[in-house]
Amino acid sequence: MDGVQAVEGFFDPETQSLIGSKCQRCGTYAFPAKSGLCGNPRCMSDQFDLVPLSRRGTVWSYTSASYQPPHPYVAADPFVPFSIAAVELEAEGLVVLGQVVAGVANADLKVGMEMEVVTDVLYSDEDGNKLVWKFRPVEVAK
Amino acid sequence: MTSAKRVAVLGVGMHPWGKWGRNFVEYGVAAAQAALADAGIAWTDVDYVAGADTIRNGYPGFIAGATFAQALGFQGTRVSSSYAACASGAQAIANARAQILAGLAEVALVVGADTTPKGFFAPVGGERRDDPDWLRFHLLGATNPTYFGLYARRRMDRFGSTSEDFAAVKVKNARHGAANPNARYRKEVTIEEVLASPMVADPLHLQEICATSDGGAALIITSVEYAKRHGLQPLVTIDAVSTVTPVYPNTVIEMPNFATDSSATVALPERGFRPSITAAVYEEAGIGPEDLSMAEVYDLSTALELDWYEDLGLCGEGEAEALLRSGATAVGGRIPVNPSGGLASFGEAIPAQAIAQVVESVLQLRGQATGRQVEGATVAITANQGLFGHGSSVLIRR
Numbered sequence: 001m002d003g004v005q006a007v008e009g010f011f012d013p014e015t016q017s018l019i020g021s022k023c024q025r026c027g028t029y030a031f032p033a034k035s036g037l038c039g040n041p042r043c044m045s046d047q048f049d050l051v052p053l054s055r056r057g058t059v060w061s062y063t064s065a066s067y068q069p070p071h072p073y074v075a076a077d078p079f080v081p082f083s084i085a086a087v088e089l090e091a092e093g094l095v096v097l098g099q100v101v102a103g104v105a106n107a108d109l110k111v112g113m114e115m116e117v118v119t120d121v122l123y124s125d126e127d128g129n130k131l132v133w134k135f136r137p138v139e140v141a142k
Numbered sequence: 143m144t145s146a147k148r149v150a151v152l153g154v155g156m157h158p159w160g161k162w163g164r165n166f167v168e169y170g171v172a173a174a175q176a177a178l179a180d181a182g183i184a185w186t187d188v189d190y191v192a193g194a195d196t197i198r199n200g201y202p203g204f205i206a207g208a209t210f211a212q213a214l215g216f217q218g219t220r221v222s223s224s225y226a227a228c229a230s231g232a233q234a235i236a237n238a239r240a241q242i243l244a245g246l247a248e249v250a251l252v253v254g255a256d257t258t259p260k261g262f263f264a265p266v267g268g269e270r271r272d273d274p275d276w277l278r279f280h281l282l283g284a285t286n287p288t289y290f291g292l293y294a295r296r297r298m299d300r301f302g303s304t305s306e307d308f309a310a311v312k313v314k315n316a317r318h319g320a321a322n323p324n325a326r327y328r329k330e331v332t333i334e335e336v337l338a339s340p341m342v343a344d345p346l347h348l349q350e351i352c353a354t355s356d357g358g359a360a361l362i363i364t365s366v367e368y369a370k371r372h373g374l375q376p377l378v379t380i381d382a383v384s385t386v387t388p389v390y391p392n393t394v395i396e397m398p399n400f401a402t403d404s405s406a407t408v409a410l411p412e413r414g415f416r417p418s419i420t421a422a423v424y425e426e427a428g429i430g431p432e433d434l435s436m437a438e439v440y441d442l443s444t445a446l447e448l449d450w451y452e453d454l455g456l457c458g459e460g461e462a463e464a465l466l467r468s469g470a471t472a473v474g475g476r477i478p479v480n481p482s483g484g485l486a487s488f489g490e491a492i493p494a495q496a497i498a499q500v501v502e503s504v505l506q507l508r509g510q511a512t513g514r515q516v517e518g519a520t521v522a523i524t525a526n527q528g529l530f531g532h533g534s535s536v537l538i539r540r
Contacts (some may be wrong), residue, residue, distance in 0.1 A: 007277065028407045029404040032400075040391075061296035063288055064291065070261065072264075073280060084288055086292050093404040093406030095401060096401045110299065132282075
């Protein structure tokens with residue numbers, strides 16, 4: 001997909017993976033990737049490896065943005081409502097928020113259903129596409 | 143039961159909530175004057191001012207303590223200014239209480255006020271790519287109601303809650319608020335009207351999400367000895383204040399983050415964040431949920447009030463809808479929740495809200511909550527949480 005990341009450092013558009021961190025001392029994961037000290041209060045390490053996170057997870061919950069979010073969100077004109085999901089990545093023990101790809105309505109989603117991370121367009125401007133991670137059902141519900 | 147850590151609430155005051163569009167200082171000064179009059183003391187008797195800050199009103203808002211002190215007339219009092227988003231008021235109360243318990247002050251004014259913009263709360267200005275609050279709006283379009291919608295939908299899918307259950311919270315709180323002269327919305331509503339309002343963050347409708355309001359609230363907090371010297375009847379005291387942070391890992395997605403902590407390698411804490419906020423107050427006061435007469439909780443959405451029932455220990459997980467349907471949480475029931483009308487009737491005036499919860503509790507414990515009185519109330523709890531992990535809970539009793 002052509003374009004550049006809307007904000008660098010959260011995912012790899014080529015592999016369509018979120019990029020998190022894993023603490024070199026205690027092994028705990030973080031997304032976004034950690035800087036500073038490990039979140040584990042008994043660890044205090046500041047050494048992390050950048051790691052791709054699981055591409056698949058299950059829906060923790062979901063909702064809709066039925067009204068246009070305010071700046072700094074860059075909305076299409078006219079605004080098109082979208083869904084947002086919180087997806088649980090089991091191996092990393094993380095729940096991550098992301099927009100759901102266009103064409104999937106809230107009625108198509110269910111807590112526990114399997115989702116995958118994909119690269120998609122957040123918005124386009126005179127410089128081209130700005131990319132972000134989104135979630136897509138592995139099997140779109142009928 | 144007596145507690146060594148009690149302070150008295152000698153006076154309470156508010157500026158009515160609304161969308162007045164005036165300077166926030168005006169609301170804070172009005173609330174402070176009302177609290178001073180209620181306490182029957184002069185401004186010059188106050189020896190500590192604890193301001194709850196607002197970040198939306200420029201430089202004077204960030205230094206609310208001194209701003210209000212100046213507006214009332216500088217008289218050399220010690221001062222503090224606290225910002226903890228929705229928990230700012232609790233931080234100000236905690237500051238004042240600690241000063242009094244330490245013997246460093248005897249009479250404290252706690253005051254917070256806000257003037258809010260129309261529509262969704264948005265992050266403060268500038269392009270701040272290292273700030274999760276900026277990033278969640280920019281990358282995800284995730285507003286505050288996004289998070290409320292996630293919690294609400296999860297209740298539905300886990301516990302079978304219905305839209306009618308959520309709307310019934312609004313119906314209850316609107317009925318309470320209709321009797322509260324300081325509430326912004328004073329009209330009763332029906333379930334049908336709530337569900338007919340526009341969808342904002344599925345499954346939540348416009349009338350299920352708290353508005354942003356202008357308003358102010360203030361307390362006069364004193365040592366118990368000072369209150370007794372003033373012959374205050376009945377003596378209403380703050381017995382415990384919780385300002386705890388979460389314990390890692392917090393596995394509930396919280397504003398403004400776009401991911402939780404990891405539960406992969408570190409064991410989960412005994413309690414999640416919201417239950418831990420009130421657990422700290424119960425422990426400090428030496429009581430439990432069975433001792434409560436009423437609760438004021440942060441109903442940012444209808445469904446979130448139901449989460450609080452469980453977090454406060456009023457019922458077990460997944461049982462909040464049944465508790466609501468039983469009528470227990472309405473005025474006249476076993477454990478009324480948000481007899482003030484809650485945020486549903488007030489809307490949110492961020493730095494004032496945690497203080498307003500205590501104002502309502504004090505009025506209830508004194509038997510002065512006309513039209514919405516919880517009969518015989520002796521123990522009240524307040525609960526809310528501020529952005530990034532600021533717990534806020536206050537235990538008030540007579």
